[in-house]
Ligand SMILES: Nc1nc2c(ncn2[C@@H]2O[C@H](COP(=O)(O)OP(=O)(O)OP(=O)(O)O)[C@@H](O)[C@H]2O)c(=O)[nH]1
C-alpha cells in the first residue's frame with residue numbers, strides 16, 4: 001500500500017477509513033490526529049487515498065509525495081491548506097504524511113491511517129476506483145466503515161458496503177469496525193439514537209456481516225474538543241459548534257458511551273450509598289478517577305518497547321525538499337520541480353501547473369511557460 005515509498009505491507013498495520021462522500025472520514029481522522037491535517041468540506045473533497053503514519057517522536061507532521069516524474073519529494077505542511085493542494089494536484093501519485101499520533105499506539109508494526117475518497121457514483125468515478133484499489137491491496141488490517149446517521153442505506157452506501165463485505169469475507173485478517181457518524185444531527189425527538197443504531201445494525205446484517213461492533217459518534221464534536229485541548233485555532237463555524245455542543249456533552253445523558261457494548265457487559269445494577277447505579281454509571285466513575293488513562297499509558301509504553309521500524313523509514317529523510325510548490329513560498333522557482341518541457345503557469349496566482357491548462361488551485365486559465373533547465 002506504500003510500496004511507492006519502499007515500505008512493505010508486512011511492516012505496517014493499515015487502518016482504512018471508508019464511507020460514501022461527505023460522511024465525515026477526514027473529520028474523524030483529524031479528530032484522531034488532534035489537528036486539522038486532512039482536507040474536509042461539505043462537497044466531494046478527498047481526491048486520493050492519503051496515508052498518515054504514526055511515528056512516535058516526530059514533533060511536526062511532514063508529507064512525502066511521489067510525483068508522476070517518478071521521483072519522491074518531502075514537503076513542509078506547516079502552511080495552511082498545503083495538504084489540500086497536494087490532494088488536488090493531478091501530478092501527485094501517492095501521499096504519505098508522517099506524524100506522532102498521540103492517541104494511537106503502534107505494536108511491532110507502525111499504524112498507517114488511510115483517508116480514502118468518498119464513493120459517489122453520480123460524481124467523480126475515479127474516487128470509487130481509488131477506494132477499490134485501496135481495498136484490493138488490503139490483506140491484513142482494519143477498516144473503519146463510517147455510516148452517515150442522517151442518510152443510512154443510500155444507493156452509494158449499499159454498493160460500498162457490498163464491496164467491503166465481500167472483501168472482509170475473503171480476508172480473515174481484515175477486521176471491520178462500524179461508526180455511526182453525525183449522531184449530533186439526529187433530531188432525537190423524531191429518531192432516537194437507539195433506533196438509528198438498530199436500523200444501522202440491521203442494514204449491516206443484511207450484508208451477511210454478523211460479528212461486528214458499532215459505535216455512535218459525532219466526529220465534528222470530537223474534533224473541535226481535541227483542537228481546543230491541543231491549543232489549535234478553530235474557524236468561526238468550529239467555534240460555534242464547540243460553544244453549542246460543549247454543554248450537551250457535560251450532560252451524561254448525551255454520552256455516547258451509553259451505547260457502547262463494552263460498557264454494558266453484564267447489564268448488572270449495583271448499590272452504592274443505598275441507591276441503584278448502572279454498570280455504565282460505575283464504569284464512568286472509574287474513568288473519572290483517571291485510572292483508565294494510566295492503564296492506557298502503561299500499555300502505550302509496553303507497546304513502544306515492542307515496536308519495529310520499517311527497514312526503509314530513514315530513506316524518507318533523504319528525499320529532496322520540495323519547497324514552495326504548495327505553500328506561500330511557492331513563487332520561489334524550484335527547478336527540481338520541473339522537467340524542462342513546456343509547462344503551464346497560472347497568470348493569476350503564478351502556480352506552476354505542469355501540463356494542466358486550467359490552474360489547479362485558483363481555476364484561472366494558465367499561460368505557457370518554459371523552464372530553463
Ligand atoms: N454535524 C456534523 N457534521 C459533520 C460530522 N462529521 C463531519 N461533518 C461535516 O461533514 C462535512 C464533510 O466532512 P468530511 O470530513 O470532509 O467528509 P469526508 O467523508 O472526508 O468527505 P469526502 O472526502 O469528500 O468523501 C464537513 O462539513 C464536516 O464538518 C459530524 O459528526 N457532525
Ligand SMILES: [Mg+2]
Nearest residue numbers: 025026045046
Ligand atoms: Mg475526506
